Amino acid sequence: MMKTYRIPRSELEISRIGYGCMHLSRAWDEAPLTAGERSRTHAMIDTALAQGINLFDHADIYARGKSERLFGEVLRQRPNLRGQMVLQSKCGIRLAGDPDPGAPQRYDFSHAHIVASVEASLQRLGTDYLDILLLHRPDPLGQPEEVAQAFDALHGAGKVRHFGVSNHTGAQIALLQRHVRQPLIINQVELSLLHHVLIDEGLMANQAGAPYLASGTLDYCRQHDILVQAWSPLASGRLAAPLESMDETLRTTAELALQLAQTHGVEMEAILLAWLLRHPAGIQPIVGTTHPERLIASCAGDTIEVSREQWYALFAAARGHRVP
Incomplete structure (x- = not known):
């Protein structure tokens, strides 16, 4: 059975790997749900649960709500599954044309929009509560006091049990936490072997010409007991492309990952997740494949541990040069 994390400052015990539901529907339009989408959703939920995954990650905008609707249909047909799940969704992004045709894509942390x-997510998901709500991306115009009012209303009504953020820096989390009463227990960020900026910045902060902001996001999360979730932990499959189509750095990284996969008797996905899981921050990768066999292959990352030398070898390959 998959190993678990206890999210600090909560009662939640979650699988070390989570399942991302963004692509349950890939049609970001108003077309009706299809039989194929429904079948795929059942298959992915069953596969995830069978692998020991219990955290399912959503957002209100995914496929314009259709991914949550598909998931909700499963829960209505099989209500016994809800108790086996930690359901998480996100809000705060408003797509272009919402609600007026000329409106730009933007962020909205207003009380009215959050609530x-x-x-709407609860209705689509067919549940009375979210275990976790994340604010999807920082809103430059957001008022923390207004967010606090929304969190209080949702928490007091029993509609959201826990709160967190996504794509926030440590300073942004600190500002928000100063105003909200509930602990912010998660920060979901893009993080993978190929998108390693948040790890690399700790090494490069004092290097000449370094383009990093040194915001210390990972260190902040560790210091304040905030679980780090990694979205796109497999880098959108870029290392699975044909080797001849890759540049030198990418090809070197892919070849090393494949070699380590063969050494450990797993697929490359498992190595990429094991690399993240080896980090002491206690990172939870959120895997969003819609192929059951790929999800199974990814979950093998929970069963292996790359050595310190293997971790740094992969890191150096992905950086294109050794650590300083």
Whole structure:
């Protein structure tokens, strides 16, 4: 059975790997749900649960709500599954044309939008509560006091049990936490072997010409007991492309990952996740494949541990040069 994390400052015990539901529907339009989408959703939920995954990650905007609707259909047909799951959704992004045709894509941390988004997600998901709500991306115009009012309303009504953020820096989390009463227990960020900026910045902060902001996001999360979730932990499959189509750095990284996969008797996906899981921050990768066999292959990353030397070898390959 998959190993678990206890999220600090909560009662939640979650699988070390989570399942991302963004692509349950890939049609970001108003077309009706299809039989193929419904079948795929059942298959992915069953596969995830069979692998020991219990955290399912959503957002109100995924496929314009269709991914949550598909998931909700499963829960309505099989309500016994809800108790086996930690359901997480996100809000705060408003797509272009919402609600007026000329409106730009933007972020919205207003009280009204946060509450309305959660109400809509609960309806689509067919559940009375979210275990976790994340604010999807920082809103430059957001007022922390207004966010606090929305969190209080949702928490007090029993509609959201825990709160967190996504794509936030440590300073942004600190500002928000100063105002909200509930602990912010998660920060979901893009993080993978190929998108390693948050790890690399700790090495490069004092290097000449380094383009990093040294915001210390990972260190902040560790210091304040905030679980780090990694979205796109497999780098959108870029290392699975044909080797001849890759540049030198990418090809070297892929060849090393494949070699380590053969050494450990797993697929490359497992090595990429094991690399993240080896980090002492206690990172939870959120895997979003819609192929059951790929999810099974990824979950093998929970069963192996890359050595310190293997970890640094992969890191250096992905950076294109050794650590300083």
